[in-house]
Amino acid sequence: MKRIGILTAGGDTPALNATIHGAVARANQLSIEAYGFIKGYNSLYNERVPHVHLNPLYQEIPELDPTKGGTILGSSRDYVDPNDDEALSKITQKLNRLKIDGLVCIGGDGTLNGLQPLADRIPVVLAPKTIDNDLGFVEKTFGFETSVQVASEIITSAHCEAEGAENGIGIVKLMGRDSGFITATASLANSVVDFCLIPETPFRFNGPNGICAAIHRRIEQNKHAVIVVAEGAGQDLFENSKKTIDASGNVLKDDIGELLKQEISAYFQQINTPVSIKYLDPSYHIRSVSANAADAVFCHLLAEYAVHAGMSGKTNLVIGYWNNFFTHVPIQLATKERRMVDLDSALWRGVVSATQQDKASRTNTDSIS
Known part of the structure; x- marks a missing residue:
């Protein structure tokens, strides 16, 4: 050659x-x-x-x-x-x-x-x-380790914003179309995360075991909350979604971060509780650094x-x-199969242990852990 x-x-x-x-x-x-x-x-x-x-x-x-x-x-x-x-x-x-x-x-x-x-x-x-x-x-x-490092720093910023506001809620959306490795690893690397949402774990907004009620309980306890969500999480929650394909042949995901922000805001308005929501989407930032x-x-x-x-x-x-x-x-x-976060792995067990998001649900842990 x-x-x-x-x-x-x-x-x-x-x-x-x-x-x-x-x-x-x-x-x-x-x-x-x-x-x-x-x-x-x-x-x-x-x-x-x-x-x-x-x-x-x-x-x-x-x-x-x-x-x-x-x-x-x-x-x-x-x-x-x-x-x-x-x-x-x-x-x-x-x-x-x-x-x-x-x-x-x-x-x-x-x-x-x-x-x-x-x-x-x-x-x-x-x-x-x-x-x-x-x-x-x-x-x-x-590139994965660098992205996790930068994402963890941004999560810290979201926590500072949430902690300094009345009933502050920080939402960070990270890349991860079909797998939640960046979101899970960055959440585990940063002890301030309260809820980690990845494509491998379905969740719902409403009801006593929904994410909104769980955030409410966490705010009552800590006066603030931080949610880190992968871009591919919760795609089943979008009604009448029309999927489009990008130039590389990938299905474009609906914006779960914006939907989270809207649903959380509506929930707290309904119960007459003021909250301050800060939504950070550093997707392009974490992939373009040295x-x-x-x-x-x-x-x-x-x-x-x-x-x-x-x-x-x-x-x-x-x-x-x-x-x-x-x-x-x-x-x-x-190309035969996509690697996914194993929900029985040490990584995911560590995330659930660090966030204690399973305890935020009163009777059932399946919806958010």
Whole structure:
């Protein structure tokens, strides 16, 4: 292998530049040329979109700063349609013309879904990028730890706002379309959270075991409350919801944070109790920051393994991480199922123990724990 291509696809994640830097640094050591494709898959489809030589004379270009958030290569929501043979042929022809021997893709589930047919034509290795940490058979994805750290700091801010107001209620909505790993982990990392709501645990607003009554009891006890909710939680509570699909093929979620705010406000108005509700949505903030030290080291090593896998002729795989070892996970396996928070796991037991949200319900713990 003499030349590799690198691209980033989908939304931002902490440590994208650090991952690119890790791949380029390893390529330098092995005397492999590294070319970056601008704006994700768009550059593979569009002849007018440029590419950039990332390591002329086997030295990374100075613009490649691993400490910065975002990605030097840019990104897009374009993805490879596995059923579009014409597009796949165009991509293959362009890569062959540029003498690209293998492709390192840094992307999430949207990227994964289109990689398999491309991997049948050219060696493709994926460095998995999802702060939701929900990829099947992958224990940890880069950017997750940084996002949890930043989310925990924002939860502290919400608590300060709630604690300083009369009957203050802080609501923080975090990313997590179908899995609640960020929400659960950030809540456990911060002892001020009273209620943690994730997609894996259904809840309801009304009734003695509803979330509104539970918040009321917590406010009577502590004079304030903090709720952390994943974006995908409580989607069954929206009436007449019309689901739409984004450019990556993901179902867009209704705003559970706004609905929580409305329902809680209506509940306390009905019982003539004044409350001060502060709603924080830091979703884009937690994914666009620079990587912390742990993530920076992790993604550098992960990128090196991606380059090594490509060099050895491997294709159609994801560089995973399991039990402290980097692994090769076939794309078919990684896309087979989404990793979810196990409600019998130490993580969720820790959340329920720390928040004591089960005790806020008078007779039944199933609705909010």
